[in-house]
Amino acid sequence: MTIDLKLLHHALALARHRHFGQAAAVLNISQPTLSRNIAALEKQLGMKVFERSHRDVVVTPAGEDVLKIADELVGRAEALSNRLELLRDGRGGRLRVVAGAYIDDIAVQPAAIELIKANPSLRLEILEREWTAALSSLMSDQADFAVADILALRDMSSLRVENLGVLQGVYFCRGDHPLLAKSEPKPDDLREYPFVMPGISLSRMSFIAEIDSGMRIDERGGGVLPSxxxxxxxxxxxxxAATDAISLGHPTQIADGLAAGHFALLHLPWMKKLPSVEMGVAWKRERTLLPAARAFINLIRKHIRAAQAAESLATSRRRRRPPGIA
Known part of the structure; x- marks a missing residue:
């Protein structure tokens, strides 16, 4: 049995909008055409995908399974079409990248600005996602490659992984936080305050396990959620900046806030070393990175090196300061 991808695309639109008129408008076709196409799809499948009423359109239980498969097939078809355009002339098509919440801010966005200036005709899509969502976007073909913490990705046989460098984080709070009155705060002192940050992988749980009383494992996504x-x-x-919450970031991300007194670094004497993350790029093993992707990755690597240099400078300055507030 051969199923027209166009019909699957129309079914996905109808499932999102649950209304023939609205879905038809988004698809830029007439409502009767959409109705005929949905009927044709159901005839080909030999099952009802939707239940109709005067007020609503509801996906049937069998239809839910069909639409999950349809979403994957349509996504793969769009990704293939996009890659062929990029491959044909190096300028057409859209380069799609998913970036972890930290590395997006530190290196991906600055690299994107450089890339766009050098290639104004390039169409670029950047998705900023917390760790589990970034992985999901990559595996569902919503991105050509991902830039993120790669510790847990190395064990995934379906991915190719390339190291970009290690970045070190620092704990920080607002400039007049109550914790700053303690010269040597203990884990229990930090647990009195909420911890705020994007979700992280299970392999990085130690970053907040001792100090975040509201931390929990996200059983649905497989990561760790802070308070x-x-x-x-x-x-x-x-x-x-506006509450008593504390967080974790890279020195380059809070440099301006530190200089202005909006933020302060937290010195945690029980920690032998600050948290560090191995950043890298990952893509599906069956894919080949195109020249535009390679050019972008090289720019990202350059900005990671710049962040590492700034990090080293900040570390040397902290070591010259007396114990207490970092």
């Missing part, structure tokens, strides 16, 4: 889970570092830093 206050956000999707971007910018959201986390805004919350820290």
């Amino acid at each position: 206050i889970a956000v999707s971007s570092f910018r959201s986390a830093s805004d919350i820290v």
Whole structure:
């Protein structure tokens, strides 16, 4: 049995909007055409995908399984079409990248600015996601490659993984936080305050396990959620600046806030070393990275090296300061 991908695409649109008129408008076709196409799909499948009423359109239990498969097939078809355009002339098509919440801020966005300036005709899509969502986007073909913490990705046989460098984090709070009155805060002292950051992988749970009383395992997504889970570092830093929440970030991300007195670093004497993450790029093993992707990755690597240099400078400055507040 051969199923027209166009019919599957139309079924997905109808499932999202649950209304023939609205779905038809989004698809830029007439409502009768959409009705005929859905009927044709159900005839080919030999089952009802939707239940109709005067007010609503509901997916049947069997239809839910059909639409899961349809979503994967349509996504793969769109990804293939997009890659062929990029391959044909190097400029057409859309390069799609998913980035972890920290590395997006540190290196991906600055690299994107350089890439766009050098290639104004390039069409680029950047998705900023917390760790589990970034992995999901990569595996469902919503991105050509991912830039993220790669510790847990190395064991995935379906992926190719390339190291970009190690980045070290620092714990921080707002500039007049009550914790700053303690010269040597203990884990219990930090547990009195909420921890805010994007979700992280299970392999990085030690970063907050001792100090976040509200941390929990996300059984659905497979990652770790802090007391206050956000999707971007910018959201986390805004919350820290306005509340007693504490967070974790890279020195380059909070340098301006530290200089202005909006943020302060937390010195945690029981920690032998600050948390560090191995950043890298990952893509599906059956894919070949195209020249545009390689050019982008090289720019990302350059900005990671710049962040490492700034990190080393910040570390040397902290070591010259007396014990207490970092």
